[in-house]
Amino acid sequence: MKPNKLKTHNLGKRYPFLLTGISFVFMLLIWDLLARFSGWSSQVFPGPLPVFVSMGELLRNGTLLKHTVASLFRITIGFYLAVMLGLPLGMLLGRNKTCNTMLNPIIQFLKPISPIAWIPLAMLWFGIGDMPAIFLIFLASFFPLVVSTTITVSTINPVFFQVAANFNFTRMETITKIIIPAITPATITALRLSLAIAWLVVVAAEMIAVRSGLGYLILDSRNALRMDYVMAGMIVIGVIGLLLDFIMRRMGRLESTSWQRSDIR
Amino acid sequence: MGHIIINSVCKEYRNRRKIARMDESIKSKFQDPIPVLDKIDLEFNDGEMVCILGPSGCGKSTMLRIIAGFEAATSGRVTIDGNIVERPSSDNIFVFQNNGLLPWMTVWENIGLSVRQMQDSRSRREKIAEHIEIVELEGFEHHYPHQLSGGMRRRAELARALAVNPNVMIMDEPFSGLDFITHMKMREEVVNMHKFTGKTTLIVTHDIDDALIMGDRIVVLDGRPARIKMNHQLDFPRPRDFQKIPALNKLRQQIFLMEGISYAV
Numbered sequence: 469m470k471p472n473k474l475k476t477h478n479l480g481k482r483y484p485f486l487l488t489g490i491s492f493v494f495m496l497l498i499w500d501l502l503a504r505f506s507g508w509s510s511q512v513f514p515g516p517l518p519v520f521v522s523m524g525e526l527l528r529n530g531t532l533l534k535h536t537v538a539s540l541f542r543i544t545i546g547f548y549l550a551v552m553l554g555l556p557l558g559m560l561l562g563r564n565k566t567c568n569t570m571l572n573p574i575i576q577f578l579k580p581i582s583p584i585a586w587i588p589l590a591m592l593w594f595g596i597g598d599m600p601a602i603f604l605i606f607l608a609s610f611f612p613l614v615v616s617t618t619i620t621v622s623t624i625n626p627v628f629f630q631v632a633a634n635f636n637f638t639r640m641e642t643i644t645k646i647i648i649p650a651i652t653p654a655t656i657t658a659l660r661l662s663l664a665i666a667w668l669v670v671v672a673a674e675m676i677a678v679r680s681g682l683g684y685l686i687l688d689s690r691n692a693l694r695m696d697y698v699m700a701g702m703i704v705i706g707v708i709g710l711l712l713d714f715i716m717r718r719m720g721r722l723e724s725t726s727w728q729r730s731d732i733r
Numbered sequence: 734m735g736h737i738i739i740n741s742v743c744k745e746y747r748n749r750r751k752i753a754r755m756d757e758s759i760k761s762k763f764q765d766p767i768p769v770l771d772k773i774d775l776e777f778n779d780g781e782m783v784c785i786l787g788p789s790g791c792g793k794s795t796m797l798r799i800i801a802g803f804e805a806a807t808s809g810r811v812t813i814d815g816n817i818v819e820r821p822s823s824d825n826i827f828v829f830q831n832n833g834l835l836p837w838m839t840v841w842e843n844i845g846l847s848v849r850q851m852q853d854s855r856s857r858r859e860k861i862a863e864h865i866e867i868v869e870l871e872g873f874e875h876h877y878p879h880q881l882s883g884g885m886r887r888r889a890e891l892a893r894a895l896a897v898n899p900n901v902m903i904m905d906e907p908f909s910g911l912d913f914i915t916h917m918k919m920r921e922e923v924v925n926m927h928k929f930t931g932k933t934t935l936i937v938t939h940d941i942d943d944a945l946i947m948g949d950r951i952v953v954l955d956g957r958p959a960r961i962k963m964n965h966q967l968d969f970p971r972p973r974d975f976q977k978i979p980a981l982n983k984l985r986q987q988i989f990l991m992e993g994i995s996y997a998v
Binding site: 627628630631633634635636645646649650652727728 | 822823825829837
């Protein structure tokens with residue numbers, strides 16, 4: 469093999485941010501070209517420049533921050549609720565056959581129902597405000613978390629439970645010393661995926677039930693025919709989604725999962 | 734401590750597979766219980782090293798698992814020091830064929846499981862360090878199992894088992910998957926450890942040489958369901974050498990014949 473060929477392959481490893489930066493610049497360029505030559509007016513399809521100018525406006529007058537905080541608040545509450553209830557339930561279903569037979573069909577039945585379909589009921593039950601949005605985020609992340617935790621727990625190597633029995637582990641010790649460490653790596657991936665789903669849903673929920681949040685910003689801007697604000701909202705949603713995913717990925721490299729890695733110290 | 738009596742133990746597995754499309758006679762045959770152990774009667778004395786020999790799939794591992802309390806016998810019973818075995822206990826530690834170390838814990842933490850009930854943290858640390866020294870794993874205390882070689886992992890698991898100070902050590906094919914030299918070293922270590930601790934040790938193996946070199950007694954199981962084909966006290970001096978002890982060599986050829994294979998090809 470030629471040595472310079474190897475070097476090209478390592479480019480992504482050596483300059484990860486540079487490469488990502490280049491592709492983003494390229495995307496902006498295409499966007500600009502499309503906006504320029506689409507034939508639509510700047511009101512209908514604004515290019516990157518006017519959108520960033522409007523974004524600066526929204527940042528300066530605090531609107532953007534207010535809506536972002538509102539969305540993040542809802543996703544935090546809804547997602548934490550889902551984690552707090554979903555992970556223990558998943559562990560129970562993964563370990564206990566009776567509970568699994570009783571509850572798993574119900575969960576599998578509720579899972580494919582899109583959280584969006586719950587909007588009418590959520591509004592009727594919780595009125596207007598944060599609650600229906602939080603409820604929808606909860607639904608969106610709860611079911612995937614339960615299902616993936618159930619599967620991960622049920623696939624833990626049975627030898628480890630035999631070790632637990634052999635060393636007279638208490639029930640609590642089995643949970644803290646076997647189940648939780650065993651499922652941590654897969655659970656972080658599951659959290660990552662369900663957080664992404666929750667982020668999708670929060671925007672949809674805010675278009676209907678509330679008067680704040682990034683979803684509301686987009687809807688309100690559409691009503692005002694400000695497509696530049698719509699696009700600014702979309703960009704912020706994308707950036708925050710990227711950041712959330714980045715944080716979750718970092719979590720995957722914590723000490724608690726390092727036993728899996730082969731490149732450790 | 735460590736006197737084991739196995740009293741007419743039988744074990745049957747039930748085949749739960751449904752074979753709907755087959756005709757009745759085959760169906761009933763498949764649903765019949767599959768006998769694995771047939772009235773096994775054995776008695777192991779305190780401090781004895783017993784090697785249980787037999788072809789793979791003959792039920793020797795099942796017998797060990799019943800002695801350890803992981804599985805219940807269909808009929809008959811096992812008593813250790815007068816107590817009927819009903820569940821796993823840290824009085825009889827099982828050393829697993831495939832790594833029983835918890836992969837999310839370092840060597841230190843794994844051995845720490847055995848002494849976790851000790852109140853005084855200093856004597857706990859000393860005990861762990863002492864057992865790491867016994868198996869010569871100094872310098873690898875804070876390595877995770879996946880960072881160790883196969884032989885080191887077995888030694889760590891041996892240390893963990895010894896640290897409990899059990900009455901009985903139960904080993905299921907402790908040398909399987911090791912390379913020849915590591916196998917020989919481990920064999921020596923197990924024999925030395927047994928000499929040192931004097932614990933009743935049960936070793937399941939399919940290696941005739943291992944059994945003859947190591948055992949104070951050799952038990953040969955064979956057939957389906959398994960019956961005891963040979964239960965022989967080995968009063969040969971150690972170190973044992975097939976060349977120097979003709980009687981040992983004769984016994985070896987006898988077992989070869991019994992298994993239906995010729996030693997000299």
